[in-house]
Amino acid sequence: MTASTPASRATTLIATLTGLAASWIAFDLLVFGYGASPSHIFALLLAGTWGTPYGIGQVLFKATPLLFTGIAVDIALRAGLFNIGAEGQLVVASLAVGVVGTHLPMGVSPWLALPILAVTAAAAGGAWASLPAVLRAKYGAHEVISTIMMNGIASALVGLLFGFGLSLKGTVRMADIVPGARLPRLEAIVPAFRGSASSVAIVVAIALAFATSFAFARMRAAREITLVGLNPVACAAEHIPVARRIGQAFIVSGAIAGLASLGTVLGYKGYFEAGLGAGAGFGGLAVALLGQGSAVGLVLAALLFGTLQQGGLAINAVVPMTVMDVLQGVVIVAVGLADARVRAAVARMAGRGGAP
Amino acid sequence: MSIVLAIVSLTMIAQTLRMAIPYACAALAGVTSERSGVVNIALEGMLLAGGLGGIVAHVATGSAVAGVLAGAAVGAALGLVHGVVVVVGRVNAIVSGLALNLVAAGGTRFILRALYDSSSNSPTVPGFRIASLSGASGGLLLVRTLVDPFLLITLVLTLTLAFVLTRTRFGLRLRACGEDPVAAASVGVAVARVRVVAVTVGGALAGLGGVALAYDQHQFQAGMSGGRGFIALAAVILAGWRPGYAVAACAAFAALDALQIVLQDQPWVPGSLVQMLPYLATLVALFVVARRLSRGDAASSAPPAGLGKHES
Numbered sequence: 001m002t003a004s005t006p007a008s009r010a011t012t013l014i015a016t017l018t019g020l021a022a023s024w025i026a027f028d029l030l031v032f033g034y035g036a037s038p039s040h041i042f043a044l045l046l047a048g049t050w051g052t053p054y055g056i057g058q059v060l061f062k063a064t065p066l067l068f069t070g071i072a073v074d075i076a077l078r079a080g081l082f083n084i085g086a087e088g089q090l091v092v093a094s095l096a097v098g099v100v101g102t103h104l105p106m107g108v109s110p111w112l113a114l115p116i117l118a119v120t121a122a123a124a125g126g127a128w129a130s131l132p133a134v135l136r137a138k139y140g141a142h143e144v145i146s147t148i149m150m151n152g153i154a155s156a157l158v159g160l161l162f163g164f165g166l167s168l169k170g171t172v173r174m175a176d177i178v179p180g181a182r183l184p185r186l187e188a189i190v191p192a193f194r195g196s197a198s199s200v201a202i203v204v205a206i207a208l209a210f211a212t213s214f215a216f217a218r219m220r221a222a223r224e225i226t227l228v229g230l231n232p233v234a235c236a237a238e239h240i241p242v243a244r245r246i247g248q249a250f251i252v253s254g255a256i257a258g259l260a261s262l263g264t265v266l267g268y269k270g271y272f273e274a275g276l277g278a279g280a281g282f283g284g285l286a287v288a289l290l291g292q293g294s295a296v297g298l299v300l301a302a303l304l305f306g307t308l309q310q311g312g313l314a315i316n317a318v319v320p321m322t323v324m325d326v327l328q329g330v331v332i333v334a335v336g337l338a339d340a341r342v343r344a345a346v347a348r349m350a351g352r353g354g355a356p
Numbered sequence: 357m358s359i360v361l362a363i364v365s366l367t368m369i370a371q372t373l374r375m376a377i378p379y380a381c382a383a384l385a386g387v388t389s390e391r392s393g394v395v396n397i398a399l400e401g402m403l404l405a406g407g408l409g410g411i412v413a414h415v416a417t418g419s420a421v422a423g424v425l426a427g428a429a430v431g432a433a434l435g436l437v438h439g440v441v442v443v444v445g446r447v448n449a450i451v452s453g454l455a456l457n458l459v460a461a462g463g464t465r466f467i468l469r470a471l472y473d474s475s476s477n478s479p480t481v482p483g484f485r486i487a488s489l490s491g492a493s494g495g496l497l498l499v500r501t502l503v504d505p506f507l508l509i510t511l512v513l514t515l516t517l518a519f520v521l522t523r524t525r526f527g528l529r530l531r532a533c534g535e536d537p538v539a540a541a542s543v544g545v546a547v548a549r550v551r552v553v554a555v556t557v558g559g560a561l562a563g564l565g566g567v568a569l570a571y572d573q574h575q576f577q578a579g580m581s582g583g584r585g586f587i588a589l590a591a592v593i594l595a596g597w598r599p600g601y602a603v604a605a606c607a608a609f610a611a612l613d614a615l616q617i618v619l620q621d622q623p624w625v626p627g628s629l630v631q632m633l634p635y636l637a638t639l640v641a642l643f644v645v646a647r648r649l650s651r652g653d654a655a656s657s658a659p660p661a662g663l664g665k666h667e668s
Contacts, residue, residue: 034470082450131639141646144397144450145593145638148586152635159628285454320469325462332455336447344446 019335048314057196063306068260069284079249085147087281088154093258096124098272101177125258133250173273199267213295366494371614379606381565382588392554397453400585401460406431406563407570431563439555483571534660537667596657
């Protein structure tokens with residue numbers, strides 16, 4: 001998954017672009033089959049997203065949770081694990097942030113509140129990931145099934161706690177968090193984004209993407225995680241603590257998925273409600289697969305899927321926006337296929353292929 | 357006391373059987389696919405797509421049987437795509453499975469909007485309803501479930517799959533592909549073809565499960581699979597990839613679902629807590645199985661050794 005040499009970076013780029021082009025053709029066929037004009041849809045999509053400052057702000061808003069969960073899934077992928085549980089980790093973190101955010105003192109300074117809430121989010125997400133992490137690292141239970149179950153438990157947990165009176169009476173939302181816990185909207189800094197729900201969480205997410213990339217290039221434990229993902233048997237022979245690195249990678253992945261609540265709860269709503277951030281977990285998987293292990297790749301992938309989500313709203317009057325979910329799935333398959341094809345072709349040209 | 361009466365009742369038995377059918381079909385699909393060596397987490401999407409396919413054909417033709425066939429065909433088509441993408445295209449099976457689930461979730465909503473101008477459900481269909489048996493009592497529900505063609509189909513398919521896997525040439529080849537694709541290829545088994553066929557047949561089974569689910573509600577509802585595909589896959593793992601055990605495990609999960617229905621009018625049992633039960637049970641069971649496997653016992657419930665491996 002990690003592109004290291006210039007040649008493999010070029011391979012990855014070619015494969016990704018090929019896959020995206022193929023997906024776009026499939027999308028056009030779908031739109032055409034529905035009876036709409038692909039060029040008209042493209043114009044609508046572009047105008048509703050990158051066409052106005054508000055649209056750009058909305059793309060950033062939609063991209064924010066996807067970038068957090070994309071980084072999270074990417075970290076797990078480096079260790080050779082699929083974190084399908086980002087969805088549930090985000091739910092539990094949002095719940096925790098919602099609870100702590102409402103119980104801070106009314107006049108609390110943001111400089112105190114925001115670090116507390118960031119730690120809360122990361123701790124809750126990490127904690128929710130720790131059970132699948134232990135099951136995987138210690139007993140080898142497959143993380144895909146266990147995290148899907150944890151997702152189900154997380155959403156039932158919200159229902160249970162709301163039933164016990166955590167939500168405002170007769171609603172599925174909690175009380176507002178204190179003002180000092182709100183993350184500033186981007187429109188407070190760049191007035192052109194007026195009306196869009198994007199917040200400085202996107203800046204945090206982008207910084208996190210580069211920080212993680214740096215850590216995986218420089219820090220020993222992080223590099224060992226990548227090595228464990230490549231070859232656990234060799235790592236065990238070299239006395240790298242394989243099970244511990246697998247567990248750590250998964251818990252850190254959960255913590256970062258939890259940080260997505262900074263965007264959804266603190267930046268956007270200002271409270272937690274059932275269903276907030278739904279879909280970000282699976283979206284993050286798409287971002288991580290498309291981003292191919294580089295910070296720039298992850299940011300671009302999050303922007304692409306953010307554009308598609310916002311664009312879905314822009315075209316909804318002509319073609320149902322659910323077509324974007326289909327497109328997201330098609331992109332994953334097409335890029336995966338192109339990646340495998342291009343790699344095989346490169347291997348053949350280099351004369352390294354052909355062994356039975 | 358009323359809780360005990362609710363749990364030990366004809367309604368409970370009937371609900372368990374009724375809820376078990378979609379799980380069981382999906383689990384048989386999982387067994388077929390994974391015993392050939394292809395990981396299949398697309399079961400969820402196959403249930404959804406098969407269910408909508410069945411309803412669309414039923415609405416269009418007025419025939420419940422046409423709906424069953426169409427649902428199986430749609431499931432098979434999804435299986436074919438998964439098989440080709442994973443086996444021939446060499447895309448990671450979990451990646452392909454998740455992508456197909458996304459396509460199915462979005463695609464079914466898209467088609468609901470396109471055909472029926474609704475964001476959430478299709479028109480209603482009769483399915484295999486028998487008018488003389490309508491009524492809400494537990495006994496009638498049980499009789500209705502017992503004469504449901506899907507129950508019979510599921511039982512026959514379970515026995516057939518067990519027979520095919522263990523007693524036929526194709527089943528032997530399929531298992532060989534799943535246990536050791538390199539060795540299978542070296543003795544002339546067309547591993548890729550066997551696997552694509554297995555995943556496609558599996559898709560048809562899961563598609564049938566989707567039709568059963570949709571006919572049971574007499575309509576298609578967006579997202580109606582509700583995680584059943586994933587739980588069915590967990591049942592496959594718990595059952596050590598054996599069809600009979602997998603269906604039995606599905607019945608256990610279905611009983612937890614039935615409990616939710618039976619207990620829903622008990623005011624002091626929180627619905628969300630009962631809703632958690634299947635997930636919690638799966639986690640506990642996964643833990644137990646994994647611990648036994650990591651200690652080296654219970655070799656008979658180990659995964660196919662070639663699961664996720666390619667023949668070259």
